[in-house]
């Protein structure tokens with residue numbers, strides 16, 4: 001595993017504020033280990049992909065992993081398996097993940113491939129790995145001054161845990177609709193990333 005997988009879920013792709021902040025973590029990781037390559041998965045390019053009946057049939061029918069219906073799912077899961085570090089930059093859309101990220105989830109959480117029940121409990125088949133999630137939102141969705149429900153972070157935590165990824169760090173850039181706050185949360189976000197034990201500037205002790 002020698003790659004950093006940067007998943008961007010905003011319709012603005014790499015130009016989104018979340019993706020731009022996430023690049024700070026990428027730069028920090030690469031400054032500590034120049035061999036790390038960056039793999040970018042822009043989910044806005046998956047906008048036309050959706051769950052069709054062939055994919056549902058293949059899951060429910062227990063088709064083999066090389067079935068044509070699983071091609072995109074395999075590509076996305078393999079990309080994740082190959083990543084030493086994962087960074088997801090996602091906006092909040094209507095209190096939860098954007099549709100593009102939900103499509104990614106539906107292709108990556110695949111029964112029998114990335115998880116399966118063991119003794120009745122869904123168990124992930126992927127190795128855990130450090131994962132940072134940068135959440136952008138127009139309103140305030142975190143902290144004591146939260147003005148909106150947040151069905152994004154707990155949901156993503158459950159989803160990633162299902163496939164075995166539990167080492168999560170959330171960075172919130174919220175209240176971006178207020179330009180003065182946007183400047184402050186961007187500065188705070190950079191500071192939080194730089195101070196992080198894994199994604200920050202310092203080599204782990």
Ligand SMILES: Cc1cc2nc3c(=O)[nH]c(=O)nc-3n(C[C@H](O)[C@H](O)[C@H](O)COP(=O)(O)O)c2cc1C
Pocket residue numbers: 010011012015016017018019090091092093094095096136137138139140141148176177
């Ligand atoms: C369809 C849609 C739904 C949105 N829903 C919410 C929401 O529920 N709460 C919120 O605070 N902001 C919401 N926003 C605003 C985005 O979260 C905000 O523009 C965010 O800063 C985008 O960040 P980005 O530059 O990383 O894409 C929504 C935006 C869109 C386009």
